[in-house]
Amino acid sequence: xxxxxxxxxxxxxxxxxxxxxxxxxxxxxxxxxxxxxxxxxxxxxxxxxxxxxxxxxxxxxxxxxxxxxxxxxxxxxxxxxxxxxxxxxxxxxxxxxxxxxxxxxxxxxxxxxxxxxxxxxxxxxxxxxxxxxxxxxxxxxxxxxxxxxxxxxxxxxxxxxxxxxxxxxxxxxxxxxxxxxxxxxxxxxxxxxxxxxxxxxxxxxxxxxxxxxxxxxxxxxxxxxxxxxxxxxxxxxxxxxxxxxxxxxxxxxxxxxxxxxxxxxxxxxxxxxxxxxxxxxxxxxxxxxxxxxxxxxxxxxxxxxxxxxxxxxxxxxxxxxxxxxxxxxxxxxxxxxxxxxxxxxxxxxxxxxxxxxxx
Amino acid sequence: xxxxxxxxxxxxxxxxxxxxxxxxxxxxxxxxxxxxxxxxxxxxxxxxxxxxxxxxxxxxxxxxxxxxxxxxxxxxxxxxxxxxxxxxxxxxxxxxxxxxxxxxxxxxxxxxxxxxxxxxxxxxxxxxxxxxxxxxxxxxxxxxxxxxxxxxxxxxxxxxxxxxxxxxxxxxxxxxxxxxxxxxxxxxxxxxxxxxxxxxxxxxxxxxxxxxxxxxxxxxxxxxxxxxxxxxxxxxxxxxxxxxxxxxxxxxxxxxxxxxxxxxx
Numbered sequence: 001x002x003x004x005x006x007x008x009x010x011x012x013x014x015x016x017x018x019x020x021x022x023x024x025x026x027x028x029x030x031x032x033x034x035x036x037x038x039x040x041x042x043x044x045x046x047x048x049x050x051x052x053x054x055x056x057x058x059x060x061x062x063x064x065x066x067x068x069x070x071x072x073x074x075x076x077x078x079x080x081x082x083x084x085x086x087x088x089x090x091x092x093x094x095x096x097x098x099x100x101x102x103x104x105x106x107x108x109x110x111x112x113x114x115x116x117x118x119x120x121x122x123x124x125x126x127x128x129x130x131x132x133x134x135x136x137x138x139x140x141x142x143x144x145x146x147x148x149x150x151x152x153x154x155x156x157x158x159x160x161x162x163x164x165x166x167x168x169x170x171x172x173x174x175x176x177x178x179x180x181x182x183x184x185x186x187x188x189x190x191x192x193x194x195x196x197x198x199x200x201x202x203x204x205x206x207x208x209x210x211x212x213x214x215x216x217x218x219x220x221x222x223x224x225x226x227x228x229x230x231x232x233x234x235x236x237x238x239x240x241x242x243x244x245x246x247x248x249x250x251x252x253x254x255x256x257x258x259x260x261x262x263x264x265x266x267x268x269x270x271x272x273x274x275x276x277x278x279x280x281x282x283x284x285x286x287x288x289x290x291x292x293x294x295x296x297x298x299x300x301x302x303x304x305x306x307x308x309x310x311x312x313x314x315x316x317x318x319x320x321x322x323x324x325x326x327x328x329x330x331x332x333x334x335x336x337x338x339x340x341x342x343x344x345x346x347x348x349x350x351x352x353x354x355x356x357x358x359x
Numbered sequence: 360x361x362x363x364x365x366x367x368x369x370x371x372x373x374x375x376x377x378x379x380x381x382x383x384x385x386x387x388x389x390x391x392x393x394x395x396x397x398x399x400x401x402x403x404x405x406x407x408x409x410x411x412x413x414x415x416x417x418x419x420x421x422x423x424x425x426x427x428x429x430x431x432x433x434x435x436x437x438x439x440x441x442x443x444x445x446x447x448x449x450x451x452x453x454x455x456x457x458x459x460x461x462x463x464x465x466x467x468x469x470x471x472x473x474x475x476x477x478x479x480x481x482x483x484x485x486x487x488x489x490x491x492x493x494x495x496x497x498x499x500x501x502x503x504x505x506x507x508x509x510x511x512x513x514x515x516x517x518x519x520x521x522x523x524x525x526x527x528x529x530x531x532x533x534x535x536x537x538x539x540x541x542x543x544x545x546x547x548x549x550x551x552x553x554x555x556x557x558x559x560x561x562x563x564x565x566x567x568x569x570x571x572x573x574x575x576x577x578x579x580x581x582x583x584x585x586x587x588x589x590x591x592x593x594x595x596x597x598x599x600x601x602x603x604x605x606x607x608x609x610x611x612x613x614x615x616x617x618x619x620x621x622x623x624x
Contacts, residue, residue: 046521051521071525077525077526080521084516088543098527101527142522
């Protein structure tokens with residue numbers, strides 16, 4: 001099954017919310033929409049589901065034009081970030097509701113509901129009402145409703161964002177197998193780059209109402225086509241700085257320079273924007289062929305789990321370093337960080353990727 | 360009993376005293392009421408109640424009141440439901456102004472409208488019908504109902520509507536089978552407030568009726584008979600007017616506070 005968007009855009013009172021977007025989403029793997037809050041993920045989902053009108057373009061499911069069809073006619077499912085269930089119905093009735101509306105026979109409804117409930121471990125809760133369930137169970141009920149319907153497209157709008165950490169991990173592991181072999185196009189919106197990587201499949205990076213890049217998740221993580229994509233697909237945000245290339249040497253600010261080899265060496269001389277993910281700015285080590293010392297003034301440090309990150313200033317820019325293990329920094333000290341020049345992206349001033357890699 | 364109990368107890372006695380006095384009076388004879396001060400009825404009598412339940416001019420008043428109050432509650436809630444849904448779900452030009460204007464309808468004294476209603480209803484032949492009073496009370500109750508319901512509906516996330524549409528519910532089916540049950544507490548509270556305001560409103564009800572639809576409150580103002588005021592009878596009638604409200608309030612007791620806050624949390 002496929003879900004295709006062709007030059008789809010959205011306007012609200014002459015303000016463009018979604019710029020013309022063309023995407024071809026396929027079944028068999030997750031299609032992740034990755035972007036910050038306000039990037040347009042939910043808008044795009046609502047347009048695909050038929051809840052919001054589109055200003056231009058065409059949407060088709062399995063080759064059938066559904067642009068003018070209402071959400072009721074599109075045969076799609078939607079799971080929201082907030083646990084949305086019908087509060088006065090039991091879990092069973094909730095899962096059964098789309099089937100009942102479609103006029104399915106009672107016995108078949110019961111079969112499908114029990115199948116979905118079994119997969120999502122809801123069998124003991126079938127007679128309860130949503131408010132008697134935990135958040136995780138409520139969201140599983142919403143997922144069961146989406147599965148039982150066996151629709152041609154399933155939209156998951158940040159379904160795990162409101163769950164606590166443990167439950168989120170647990171449910172995220174289950175998600176791919178939940179939809180495997182069902183033939184539905186699964187669209188999953190998230191604001192966490194890590195989630196996109198864990199779910200793999202394909203990812204569409206979104207920024208300011210525009211899809212900046214679309215492709216297999218791992219591939220676009222390795223090869224951001226532009227600065228916007230690199231920014232979206234990095235958490236903490238990617239470090240950027242203006243560098244000047246002369247010959248094979250790149251200079252960044254005062255006194256820090258490195259020698260290029262391979263692809264970047266062939267770039268024309270001039271100013272570029274270098275992008276380095278925080279995991280490639282090391283808080284310890286020693287300078288070497290692909291490691292350039294970067295003296296930074298430490299401003300903020302954070303420990304999250306077994307990772308430590310440090311925000312520091314170098315030149316006019318704010319930089320972030322992220323490393324596993326516990327590293328301690330003193331606020332205000334000048335600490336030497338090491339930039340991994342073999343993992344740098346060089347963008348033109350317009351933000352298009354010019355070259356990457358080898359330092 | 361500790362010191363901190365004294366003030367609440369005094370306060371409750373203060374509140375209940377007039378009601379107690381009304382009930383006590385209803386079991387006294389008019390003679391006893393006029394003869395002086397007595398805390399309890401010296402001679403218990405049920406004659407006052409017997410008169411009310413046997414005399415059609417008395418019990419008819421209750422029936423009339425209940426009829427127009429019920430019609431009014433049904434109309435108000437039925438009209439306010441779609442209006443409140445629109446205000447809670449859609450943005451349109453002047454929506455906030457219109458919404459506020461609704462509430463200003465409640466700010467005019469009923470007396471202002473008594474004359475135009477009287478003239479209008481006389482002209483179209485609605486005078487002295489239950490519908491006349493019910494419609495007149497809509498002027499005050501529909502805005503109130505819209506405000507209360509909008510508050511309750513605003514608490515229901517729009518995502519519920521979207522989920523239902525995607526699940527295949529048509530709008531009417533969604534509204535009746537999903538949305539209404541979700542806001543049923545709000546509907547109950549709204550109906551209660553409409554009932555209460557219509558039940559206690561006297562001026563319009565009295566102006567727009569003569570005999571056929573005369574409300575109980577109007578009946579009560581016309582009991583100065585040749586034998587003077589029948590105070591015991593009036594007290595019994597008053598006691599009975601409290602009962603319907605008490606019954607209705609029981610069903611929505613948990614939501615009343617939200618109703619007074621116009622449904623807003």
